[in-house]
Amino acid sequence: MSKPEYVEIVEKVFDKTKQKKTEEFKYIGKSIIKWDAIDKITGKAWFTADLKKLFQNAVFVYSVRTKYAHAWIMKIDVTDAAKYPGVLKVITANDIPGINDVGYVIPDQPLLAYKKVRYIGDTVALIVAESMENAREAAELVSVEYEPLEVILDPLKIVEWGGLREKEHTLIHEERGSDVVSRYKIRTGDVKKAFEEAAVVVENEYRTPMQEHAYLEPEAALAIPQPDGGVTIYAKTQCPFDTRKAVAQVLGLPFNKVRVIVPPLGGGFGGAEDVGNEIAAKAALAALLTKRPAFLVHTREESIIGHSKRHPMIARYKHAATRDGRLLAVEAEIILDTGAYASLGPFVGWRAIVHSTGPYKVPNAKIDLAVVYTNKVYAGAFRGFGNPQVTFAVERQMDLLAEELGMDPVELRLKNILRNGDRTVHGQLLDHGVGLEEALLKAVEAINWYERRKLYSQQKGTIRRGIGIALMYHGNSIGAEGADFSSATIIIQRDGSIVFRTGLTDMGQGAIQGLVNIIAETLGVPPSYIRVEWPDTASTPDAGPTVASRSTVMGGNATLVAAYKLRQRLNKLAAELLGCDPDNIVINAPDVYCKNDPRLKITWQELVEQSFWKGVPLQEFGYFRAPPAEWDEETGQGAPYMHYTFGAIISDVEVDLETGVVRVREAVTAYDIGRVINRVGAEHHAVGGYIQGMGYALMEDLYYAPDGRVYNTNLSTYHIPTGLDIPEKIKSIWVEAGFRRGPYGAKGLGEPSIVAIAPSIANAVAHALGSKEANKDINRIPLTPDYVYSVIKKHGLLKK
Amino acid sequence: MIMMEEKVVKVHLKVNGKEYELEVPPNERLLDTLRYRLGLTSVKEGCGRGECGTCIVLVNGMPRHSCLTLTATLDGSEVTTLEGLAPEGKIHAIQLAFLETKGVQCGFCTPGFILMAKALLDKNPDPNMEEVKEWLSSTLCRCGSYHYYFAAVKLAAKYIKEGKIYFDEEEVRKKYYMKVVGR
Ligand code: FES
Ligand code: FES
Numbered sequence: 001m002s003k004p005e006y007v008e009i010v011e012k013v014f015d016k017t018k019q020k021k022t023e024e025f026k027y028i029g030k031s032i033i034k035w036d037a038i039d040k041i042t043g044k045a046w047f048t049a050d051l052k053k054l055f056q057n058a059v060f061v062y063s064v065r066t067k068y069a070h071a072w073i074m075k076i077d078v079t080d081a082a083k084y085p086g087v088l089k090v091i092t093a094n095d096i097p098g099i100n101d102v103g104y105v106i107p108d109q110p111l112l113a114y115k116k117v118r119y120i121g122d123t124v125a126l127i128v129a130e131s132m133e134n135a136r137e138a139a140e141l142v143s144v145e146y147e148p149l150e151v152i153l154d155p156l157k158i159v160e161w162g163g164l165r166e167k168e169h170t171l172i173h174e175e176r177g178s179d180v181v182s183r184y185k186i187r188t189g190d191v192k193k194a195f196e197e198a199a200v201v202v203e204n205e206y207r208t209p210m211q212e213h214a215y216l217e218p219e220a221a222l223a224i225p226q227p228d229g230g231v232t233i234y235a236k237t238q239c240p241f242d243t244r245k246a247v248a249q250v251l252g253l254p255f256n257k258v259r260v261i262v263p264p265l266g267g268g269f270g271g272a273e274d275v276g277n278e279i280a281a282k283a284a285l286a287a288l289l290t291k292r293p294a295f296l297v298h299t300r301e302e303s304i305i306g307h308s309k310r311h312p313m314i315a316r317y318k319h320a321a322t323r324d325g326r327l328l329a330v331e332a333e334i335i336l337d338t339g340a341y342a343s344l345g346p347f348v349g350w351r352a353i354v355h356s357t358g359p360y361k362v363p364n365a366k367i368d369l370a371v372v373y374t375n376k377v378y379a380g381a382f383r384g385f386g387n388p389q390v391t392f393a394v395e396r397q398m399d400l401l402a403e404e405l406g407m408d409p410v411e412l413r414l415k416n417i418l419r420n421g422d423r424t425v426h427g428q429l430l431d432h433g434v435g436l437e438e439a440l441l442k443a444v445e446a447i448n449w450y451e452r453r454k455l456y457s458q459q460k461g462t463i464r465r466g467i468g469i470a471l472m473y474h475g476n477s478i479g480a481e482g483a484d485f486s487s488a489t490i491i492i493q494r495d496g497s498i499v500f501r502t503g504l505t506d507m508g509q510g511a512i513q514g515l516v517n518i519i520a521e522t523l524g525v526p527p528s529y530i531r532v533e534w535p536d537t538a539s540t541p542d543a544g545p546t547v548a549s550r551s552t553v554m555g556g557n558a559t560l561v562a563a564y565k566l567r568q569r570l571n572k573l574a575a576e577l578l579g580c581d582p583d584n585i586v587i588n589a590p591d592v593y594c595k596n597d598p599r600l601k602i603t604w605q606e607l608v609e610q611s612f613w614k615g616v617p618l619q620e621f622g623y624f625r626a627p628p629a630e631w632d633e634e635t636g637q638g639a640p641y642m643h644y645t646f647g648a649i650i651s652d653v654e655v656d657l658e659t660g661v662v663r664v665r666e667a668v669t670a671y672d673i674g675r676v677i678n679r680v681g682a683e684h685h686a687v688g689g690y691i692q693g694m695g696y697a698l699m700e701d702l703y704y705a706p707d708g709r710v711y712n713t714n715l716s717t718y719h720i721p722t723g724l725d726i727p728e729k730i731k732s733i734w735v736e737a738g739f740r741r742g743p744y745g746a747k748g749l750g751e752p753s754i755v756a757i758a759p760s761i762a763n764a765v766a767h768a769l770g771s772k773e774a775n776k777d778i779n780r781i782p783l784t785p786d787y788v789y790s791v792i793k794k795h796g797l798l799k800k
Numbered sequence: 801m802i803m804m805e806e807k808v809v810k811v812h813l814k815v816n817g818k819e820y821e822l823e824v825p826p827n828e829r830l831l832d833t834l835r836y837r838l839g840l841t842s843v844k845e846g847c848g849r850g851e852c853g854t855c856i857v858l859v860n861g862m863p864r865h866s867c868l869t870l871t872a873t874l875d876g877s878e879v880t881t882l883e884g885l886a887p888e889g890k891i892h893a894i895q896l897a898f899l900e901t902k903g904v905q906c907g908f909c910t911p912g913f914i915l916m917a918k919a920l921l922d923k924n925p926d927p928n929m930e931e932v933k934e935w936l937s938s939t940l941c942r943c944g945s946y947h948y949y950f951a952a953v954k955l956a957a958k959y960i961k962e963g964k965i966y967f968d969e970e971e972v973r974k975k976y977y978m979k980v981v982g983r
Contacts, residue, residue, distance in 0.1 A: 023983065037899055037902075038977060040907030040910050047841075052836070214942050217908045507906065508905040508906020508943055528978040530978070679982070688905060
């Protein structure tokens with residue numbers, strides 16, 4: 001089969017530019033003021049809820065949520081609520097014209113519960129009223145009869161160690177007949193033999209928390225009924241086309257009658273996937289049933305109990321190695337808790353198993369993973385998507401192993417990391433673009449690893465420093481999760497300005513700026529010529545979901561293809577007009593000229609105008625599709641992702657033995673992202689991802705009462721890092737190992753930026769404690785002061 | 801809750817230099833007055849409980865959580881939101897500094913940070929790094945732009961000291977909109 005044209009274009013551009021240093025580009029890799037930055041420092045940017053001011057006639061939508069985390073619904077009576085002043089309509093499951101389901105991957109999640117509630121955020125009715133106050137007050141009058149069921153919060157009540165078999169228990173999803181959502185495995189080599197022959201074996205159990213995204217913008221949606229019976233919705237969502245599908249399904253409308261527009265997002269981090277569908281569907285229902293614009297905005301409490309979280313993990317790992325530190329085998333059982341609904345759990349589970357042995361050569365592996373339901377808030381996508389959990393376990397294991405072998409953690413890793421030409425645990429050949437060793441060495445050098453490690457090992461006193469390292473790799477884009485494509489449209493206007501359209505969203509980390517830089521570099525125009533339009537299902541092309549670090553790579557490839565084709569046409573016309581060869585045309589807008597004779601020139605505007613008259617199309621659509629991933633369900637062998645981002649993180653921490661308080665003093669991140677496209681965005685990810693990962697390592701978890709209620713539903717009880725918690729310095733280092741099927745060689749960074757932060761910090765804490773026995777107890781995050789103190793006390797570290 | 805008779809309170813407010821005679825229910829939050837009555841949507845609601853700082857405005861020059869402030873209590877006060885930090889068509893030095901230090905990510909927290917910075921620099925025109933951090937410690941940024949914002953406050957202090965307080969917005973746009981500013 002011949003290569004699609006779009007692949008050829010991407011490879012051609014890579015081959016032509018791979019020797020070029022990033023400094024030599026005009027826009028690629030430069031620090032560029034982001035397209036939306038001025039609107040944001042002036043306060044003019046519109047986020048979804050801000051649009052409410054344009055619709056004075058809007059009604060308010062409020063979700064009546066369950067009082068029980070697990071119960072049968074016997075009866076819902078809304079008569080009193082419906083009569084409450086200001087109430088226009090109380091919506092229950094019966095009012096849904098289409099299908100009452102918003103499950104992301106499997107249809108297990110009703111928009112409005114009618115038979116059963118499964119977590120404390122389940123919605124049983126919607127109140128639509130003239131004011132938010134009316135709606136909230138009326139909500140108190142909705143009377144629901146429940147028959148409470150056993151609330152299960154511990155995934156070990158669903159499955160058991162030693163095969164992850166499902167146990168006898170009260171079923172949460174009785175309609176599915178099982179509370180195991182999905183299972184995955186890796187089987188390679190002869191694990192039994194490897195363990196028998198191993199010189200050293202380390203084993204431990206690991207736990208990671210249910211992290212909350214805590215984006216500062218709570219979810220909001222505004223739906224406007226259309227004359228033709230359709231609906232237009234402005235919503236906080238990462239994936240407008242997925243949201244449109246969900247809403248159309250709930251409303252029973254064809255896709256083309258549902259229009260989803262996405263204003264700038266005040267953070268997403270993966271959390272604005274499912275809930276975006278949910279709020280858009282709720283607002284749209286209210287708009288259609290009342291024939292008025294309908295506005296829904298969550299309070300922080302509703303946001304915390306009502307949107308997906310990071311899957312908590314419990315895992316048992318066993319590593320085997322030779323005396324000189326070569327990894328022989330990994331055996332593990334991993335349980336991911338997806339809460340009440342699957343959401344993206346099946347995909348999170350798959351990504352977790354793919355990455356479950358870390359960026360190392362592992363000849364023998366036997367890994368089992370189960371994604372299970374509980375009555376917690378449902379878990380879905382969160383920056384890292386299953387990888388931070390397993391990487392925490394793997395990287396802690398590596399440090400236990402180093403200690404067991406009496407080796408430096410860096411040396412042990414150097415012995416085992418993936419390099420060009422190696423095969424992953426899935427048997428995938430990595431034949432180019434593996435910059436892990438370089439990242440590791442650069443990070444080690446930047447922070448003076450060996451000296452600090454030695455120095456800190458000799459400390460006395462109650463304040464101890466420690467330094468720790470963690471490595472990671474992260475498959476870019478969605479791999480075997482689905483059809484992996486993206487698209488973009490570039491339209492040159494007659495005055496020479498440019499409109500750029502893509503269905504990918506900018507969650508605030510600047511992904512879209514990367515695409516702008518690609519257009520600018522390829523066409524030869526300054527980025528300021530380009531205007532970015534809001535994602536809009538009626539005008540921007542479906543670019544696939546904005547997830548999985550795919551904007552720069554997949555969106556970037558599609559954008560590159562469009563820009564490249566336009567550039568070819570413009571070069572050809574300019575060559576005709578100027579009388580030189582198309583390959584000789586230089587566009588450095590506003591100047592266009594022949595390379596060998598710069599006196600032969602026209603302006604960009606003239607070129608555009610001539611294109612118009614000469615029938616050269618000024619708009620182009622770019623498409624790119626990743627090669628289908630390969631994955632064998634029985635063995636976990638194949639090529640799960642097109643390629644991987646690699647990284648090495650080093651954290652330098654201080655532990656107060658008297659209080660258990662951990663502070664990160666300094667950190668270095670080194671990532672191989674192929675090629676830096678968007679320097680500002682890359683740094684934001686490196687630094688912002690670090691800080692979010694530090695929260696994950698030290699302070700963030702959702703705490704549940706035994707009845708399934710969440711204790712910490714606001715920001716005074718759910719703690720995220722403040723400006724006083726962060727390290728003085730977070731240094732970012734870039735390795736540019738290139739990748740032939742990325743735009744100008746680029747790979748993604750959005751998700752990788754959080755993956756190895758927590759283990760680097762945990763490893764540093766273990767180092768600071770300086771005790772072999774305590775080392776094994778640093779096996780869970782968050783490392784809150786009370787937990788760290790309990791470890792210090794248990795091992796009598798204060799006395800020493 | 802029992803329906804009370806719709807009581808309203810008359811409040812005289814000066815917001816961003818403009819005088820308003822408002823009639824508001826006694827329990828109306830300043831946040832809602834600003835956002836929904838006056839359309840000043842730079843004021844954000846991140847938590848509604850005084851925990852995040854996205855709703856910060858200046859009341860008589862001092863930072864206040866508008867989510868915890870009742871409009872009815874402010875009769876005769878002067879309120880400044882980000883929209884009013886500089887005269888029409890101008891950008892304040894602090895805003896420019898936030899732009900130049902390139903810290904803005906999603907930008908949802910930015911209005912609160914800028915107004916907090918304004919209050920700090922009014923009180924203490926030359927704060928050291930520790931003072932800056934301390935002062936901004938109650939304002940959250942989930943995207944993790946703290947380092948950049950701290951640097952921005954230092955830069956703003958420098959501009960203000962040099963007497964550069966307002967910049968022409970059009971010129972700033974021309975100079976900075978998607979412009980290459982570094983390597
Ligand atoms: S909304 Fe006022 S502090 Fe968060
Ligand atoms: S920039 Fe997003 S919260 Fe600060």
